[in-house]
Amino acid sequence: GAVVSQHPSWVICKSGTSVKIECRSLDFQATTMFWYRQFPKQSLMLMATSNEGSKATYEQGVEKDKFLINHASLTLSTLTVTSAHPEDSSFYICSASRTSGSTDTQYFGPGTRLTVL
Amino acid sequence: AQKITQTQPGMFVQEKEAVTLDCTYDTSDPSYGLFWYKQPSSGEMIFLIYQGSYDQQNATEGRYSLNFQKARKSANLVISASQLGDSAMYFCAWGKRGSARQLTFGSGTQLTVLP
Numbered sequence: 001g002a003v004v005s006q007h008p009s010w011v012i013c014k015s016g017t018s019v020k021i022e023c024r025s026l027d028f029q030a031t032t033m034f035w036y037r038q039f040p041k042q043s044l045m046l047m048a049t050s051n052e053g054s055k056a057t058y059e060q061g062v063e064k065d066k067f068l069i070n071h072a073s074l075t076l077s078t079l080t081v082t083s084a085h086p087e088d089s090s091f092y093i094c095s096a097s098r099t100s101g102s103t104d105t106q107y108f109g110p111g112t113r114l115t116v117l
Numbered sequence: 118a119q120k121i122t123q124t125q126p127g128m129f130v131q132e133k134e135a136v137t138l139d140c141t142y143d144t145s146d147p148s149y150g151l152f153w154y155k156q157p158s159s160g161e162m163i164f165l166i167y168q169g170s171y172d173q174q175n176a177t178e179g180r181y182s183l184n185f186q187k188a189r190k191s192a193n194l195v196i197s198a199s200q201l202g203d204s205a206m207y208f209c210a211w212g213k214r215g216s217a218r219q220l221t222f223g224s225g226t227q228l229t230v231l232p
């Protein structure tokens with residue numbers, strides 16, 4: 001159990017266009033999902049916390065108007081990179097939080113590699 | 118803010134040997150959890166093991182065990198009988214106990230298993 005999917009796995013787009021990335025928890029419900037960004041050979045940087053039915057909470061320095069997050073259901077969160085530019089090229093990875101007893105564990109999707117030309 | 122330190126940017130281990138990956142953390146919270154994740158070259162983050170701050174015993178999951186020393190604020194990952202497929206990046210993460218906690222990640226350790 002605890003499978004998280006992410007789509008697409010990679011995307012190449014032109015500068016100025018918008019890209020939507022989907023994150024789904026396949027076998028459990030997740031009221032909270034997280035979006036991370038990872039540059040090559042670096043650790044994960046939390047971008048935002050996505051809560052079902054409410055607005056996302058963004059980390060300091062993350063532009064909420066550029067990275068739109070929608071958590072429409074207990075199994076789906078989307079990240080839209082608006083007006084993408086080359087500096088937005090990165091590996092974006094989501095996670096969904098699953099509670100078992102008193103433990104909350106984040107399970108990660110396979111990631112989306114975004115390249116903006 | 119919590120700080121997670123992984124002092125080994127790279128580690129090598131011979132196949133079938135055991136290896137310890139270091140992780141220390143800095144927190145004043147009494148209630149928290151520590152996680153280890155594996156990230157192979159494909160990029161996916163794979164959950165390996167969890168240790169709660171109040172757990173009396175060190176966590177074990179198959180070949181993975183966590184050497185938890187609360188007073189020293191360390192949570193080292195021990196991989197026994199290393200396999201070639203264990204070659205990957207390993208991240209230690211800290212999260213405050215509670216629902217849907219945010220995680221703070223260390224900088225990671227690149228483990229290479231040699232045949």
